[in-house]
Amino acid sequence: MSQEHVLDIRHLTMQFGGVVAVNDFSMHIDDGEIVALIGPNGAGKTTAFNAVTSVYEPTNGEILFEGETIARSHPTGKMKKIFAGGHPDAFVSQPIIRHTPDEITKKGISRTFQNIRLFSGMTVFENVLTVQHLRKKSNFFTAAFHLNGAEEKQMREKTMELLKIVGLQDLRDEMATSLPYGKQRLLEIIRALATDPKLLLLDEPAAGMNPQETLELAAFIQDIKRKFQLTVFVIEHHMDLVMGISDRIYVIDFGKQIAEGVPSEIQNNQAVIDAYLGGDDL
Amino acid sequence: MKEKKLTLANVASALIVLCLYVAVFIAEQKLPATSMLFTVLKKGATYALVAVSMNLLNGFTGIFSLGQAGFMLIGAYVYAIFTIPLEQRVNVYQYYAGGVVQFTLPVFVAMLLAGLVAAFFAFLIGLPVLRLKSDYLAIATLGFAEIIRAIFQWNQLGPVTNGSNMLRLFPTFNDFNIRNADGNVTVYLSTLVPLLVAGVCIALIVMIINSTYGRALRSIKDDEVAAEAMGINLAHHKRLAFCVSSFFTGIGGAMLAMYQTTVQAKSFTSAMTYEILLIVVIGGVGSVTGSCISAFLFVAASEWWLRFLDEKQMIGNWEVPLLRNGFRLVVFSIIIMIVVLFFRRGIMGTKELPDLFRRKKKAGGELK
Incomplete structure (x- = not known):
């Protein structure tokens, strides 16, 4: 049972020099769940995301995706001496496993970014079309001589379908960066969907959105989750969104997990309230 | 409906290109072969190919390379080495007993090989x-170009590269002319063929840019x-772009060898790279048409239109000041500065030839 989590993070520590951004953090996500990771600014949420997508190599710890280890590391070299996280010896005897971000995406984890990162020189349509490159079956020569017509057509049709989901089909030839902010967010999400992920990572999808847009986004996330049979892992500050859509919530502060549970438990958790409001030392 | 309009723009562009080719063919038969126009077209075709392949790297993939x-x-060397006729090798490799390469390849095979060897070097670099x-x-690739230049002049490699001596007597553009039994030219093709070769190569680059791989490069x-x-995969795609670009640059080098009729390593200086870079910037980084x-334009200006700046000119009895050897380059620099200051996106920006037809239609479509 425990082997079949979609995502399983074990004792993850990310340390940069003397700064421990994420400390001995463990969590898991099961198939079909929407799990949120929340915490005050600088708590290490995005760092955890970057470790999952292999942008960073963990300092210590292990990450499994559908039972397969996608990243595993233990402190080496100078880090051995200055390592300040928990469980320093847990993975020493096991081989280090590392991947590049594109390999992780090919395995089925796709993400969006906190500060929107659309391809600025491309149209809305091209943004979604381009990322389907990773599932191509043609090689360089068949593609260069345009002998992969069927595949190309299929890519384009899929792009249109995805654009229709968010109602961007009429804006397909606009430059992606000329869209309004909220639409750019949606475009980034469907661009992530175009890579056929099983696990979707959303990094503050509602940042900069008004309450109305946030509500729509919540409905949208639940909608695509059902439609594409996704598992969703979301970082968010908007509590309306988090409490509304999450099955479970993890809370971290200063890199350490301080709470875990269903939304109602988190809302009443004293440690969480302290972390957000300042707690005793006020 | 939209798709149809797009094809229409493409057809119009293809027609324009075809007309240009026909015009060149007719001009070549009518005008004297020594006309400056043909020199410009030949060198222009070479530089256009190299500039487009540089644009593939700098403009479409965002890799700033100066190794052109x-x-x-x-x-140029690969082409020259493998096409010098056997009976001439003794004359060319006079200090190296005729060299070690004792066979010749057909011209187009040698050009292909030139590209492949350049691509192989690109892979290693x-x-x-x-x-x-x-x-x-940029600095690393610039260094590579300098090192290659030194290596090809190395005496120990003389049997292959002829050391610092020039390679010559290989087939040139003029050998594309069709001659009758008396040796008189019946059909002039010496300008059309290089333009066609460059055209085919550029068309291939455009096809790559428009494929799923091209989109991946643009996203990078x-x-x-x-x-x-x-x-x-960043590493894989960057390497791919680098090799493909170098492949076509190698073919461009072979064409330059044919244009110059001789090849000597010391003429491939970094100034040549800057000329290409200049062409890319003036045309628009990210535009093949540009x-x-x-x-x-660059070749015509530097070889033809601005030549008068290098010589003393008299208007009546008055000698125009400043005109002397080298003044052309001053004027050139000023033009470049103007372009950089006021036309930062170059002649075409990131637009292509079909876009020029498309824009009007799109504006009309939006009105409805």
Whole structure:
């Protein structure tokens, strides 16, 4: 049972020099769940995301995706001496496993970014079309001589379908960066969907959105989750969104997990309230 | 409906290109073969090809490489070495007993080989160099070009490269002319063939740019982090772009050898790379059409239209001041500064030839 989590993070520590951004953090996500990771600014949420997508190599710890280890590391070299996280010896005897971000995406984890990162020189349509490159079956020569017509057509049709989901089909030839902010967010999400992920990572999808847009986004996330049979892992500050859509919530502060549970438990958790409001030392 | 309009723009562009080719063919039969126009067209075709392949790298993939002269040198040498007629080798390799290569390849096979060898070198260089970014990559590739130039002049390699002596007597553009039994030219093709070769190569580059691989390269230029997160293998695609670009640069080098009729390593200086870079910038970084147009404009200006600046000119009895040898380059620099200051996106920006037809229609469509 425990082997079949979609995502399983074990004792993850990310340390940069003397700064421990994420400390001995463990969590898991099961198939079909929407799990949120929340915490005050600088708590290490995005760092955890970057470790999952292999942008960073963990300092210590292990990450499994559908039972397969996608990243595993233990402190080496100078880090051995200055390592300040928990469980320093847990993975020493096991081989280090590392991947590049594109390999992780090919395995089925796709993400969006906190500060929107659309391809600025491309149209809305091209943004979604381009990322389907990773599932191509043609090689360089068949593609260069345009002998992969069927595949190309299929890519384009899929792009249109995805654009229709968010109602961007009429804006397909606009430059992606000329869209309004909220639409750019949606475009980034469907661009992530175009890579056929099983696990979707959303990094503050509602940042900069008004309450109305946030509500729509919540409905949208639940909608695509059902439609594409996704598992969703979301970082968010908007509590309306988090409490509304999450099955479970993890809370971290200063890199350490301080709470875990269903939304109602988190809302009443004293440690969480302290972390957000300042707690005793006020 | 939309798709149909797009094809219409493409057809119009193809027609324009076809008309240009026909015009060149007719002009070549009518005008004297020594006309400056043909010199410009031949060199322009060469530079257009090299500029477009540089644009593939700098404008579409965002890899700032300055190794063009090095890859052109490789292409030019490979072409020359394998096409010098056997009976001439004793004369060319006079200090090296006729050299070691004792066979010749057909012209087009040798050109292809020139590209392949350049691409192979690019692969080797790319392994360490492509880990670098922006300026550092530029410096490393510039260094590579300088090193290659030195190596090809090395005496020990003389039996292959003829050391620092020039390679000559290989087939040139003039050998494309069709002659009758008396040796008189019946059909002039010496300008049309290089233009066709360049045209085919550029068409291939355009096809690559418009394929799924081309889109992947453009995404790398736009945002490396996002491209990688969307499953595009950066190392693989950068290496691919580098090799493909060098392949076509190598073919461009072979064409330059044919244009110059001799090849000597010391002429492939970094100044040549800067000329190409200039063409790319003036034409518009990220526009194939722009690179082609500006290649011909650049060559025409430097070889033909601005030549008068290098000589003393008299208006009546008054001698125009400043005109002397080298003044052309001053004027050129000023033009470049004007372009950089006021036309930062170049002649074409990132637009292509079909876009010029498309824009009007799109505006009309929006009105409805």
